[in-house]
Amino acid sequence: MGQANTEFENRIIIVGVGLIGGSIAAAIQSRHSGCSVIGVGRNAERLESARAAGLLNEWSTEITDELLSGRCLVIVCLPVNLIAESVHEIAKHSDDGVLITDAGSVKSAICDQVATCDRAARLFIGSHPIAGGEQGGFEFADAELFHDKVCVVTECGTSDDATKTDRVTRFWQMIGCRVIEMTPTEHDRVLALTSHLPHVMAAVTTATVGQENLLLTGSGFRDATRIAAGDASLWRAILTGNRGEVVTAIKSAEAMLREYRLALEQNDDDCIQSLLADAANCRSGLVE
């Protein structure tokens, strides 16, 4: 058992070799060089470049029975709206020793859709490593992207979840993550607040300021809106993939923004002070 904890996967298949998939590959190559990393994607040229860059040992543009024969871990690193479909496709070709996980920022919608196929549900455990960047592509891959980052692992409710959860947990821990188990629903409620809402707020701030005023922005604006440069299609899929919780989070933010406005309009400066102090106290609880 002690040995099992330090044993790493022998074969890992990464579906979608972008920033996240590429960084997972880089982390494996730098920490567990005995493991074979196989990239799967649509673009042979890009995959070959990722291999040449040392991220992949092999690559394929197709999901086949041969690729998925024997024990292996498959990590689907596609945009959230493509994950469940990909898991179904992978499950169709998989041996029983195959375990499938993902790296998507929403979980309920994915788990629900995966669960519409029994075989897929049996082979799948959801994951969400909370790490990323504004710039896409494996060229920005970083072997240390996951170092000390939280990864949420979510069970989907099938019988042998515990064993699968252990295996997925061990994988993320061995590339540097701190793993937390949550239900998909709880994950989506919290991430709507901690990740999806901040993206919306940064986008709203950026667009409200507008191109014509950028000259008079400082480092505060730059930090506060950096995430708004993220890929619009990826974020459309995230926000619409967690629609209900994002709407709830936006409503809370709307209510508080209104409080600021009313306090200013009504000259209630003590209220402004107390709102600002609450936020400053909360934010200073976060170590940089």
Next chain:
Amino acid sequence: MGQANTEFENRIIIVGVGLIGGSIAAAIQSRHSGCSVIGVGRNAERLESARAAGLLNEWSTEITDELLSGRCLVIVCLPVNLIAESVHEIAKHSDDGVLITDAGSVKSAICDQVATCDRAARLFIGSHPIAGGEQGGFEFADAELFHDKVCVVTECGTSDDATKTDRVTRFWQMIGCRVIEMTPTEHDRVLALTSHLPHVMAAVTTATVGQENLLLTGSGFRDATRIAAGDASLWRAILTGNRGEVVTAIKSAEAMLREYRLALEQNDDDCIQSLLADAANCRSGLVE
């Protein structure tokens, strides 16, 4: 004339030796060591520490006729709600060779209040170097804080403004700033968008997320909310000192936030895409 452009002030008096005042002092010491920098504040011990740290040549806890005899430039680096009062006090003790400016983030309220005293109005030109940080105190002073940063210089409408503006402009340029001239009103309209609104949005995001969810935040949230850790009293004075324009900016943000929510509620995913793409396009116009 060519010579005049490279001539620096001989004596500079900094009223309020915190992050901004301290960084101005540091910039002068590192670039124009012939200039004598005098700090003015309430706390003798802190001022003596700033002197010992090499930021100040002398210091005083009082504004006196002696301090303000002869040609010098006074820069008031106090919280925005204390600036006009301090300018009035300084003007009372000043020779005609004294020029007074400030570093406050709001301009109309300050210029209007300064203008209630004719002598103060004659000696004053408003400034706002767009640079700063979340952490206060001269201990965080940085001689390069103003390097390549924009400084807005605002005329207050008295007869000899051009000469004074030139002198203040030259000062900021010689510690590294790019200077832009604007009216106080125009400054406040734009800064409500580029600086004051982002602070409110970051504070709203932070408080909406709440302490209990900080564990599941990533680098995006960290960047987006960094400014919310800023001193609540300083920001209360800024927001309430630019009340009307901040309310207008908040209203614009509220309207756009509502657009996001309605698009999500009405399954108008193309609208979400287009809102996100607008923001991403705008943000990518900003060089990091």
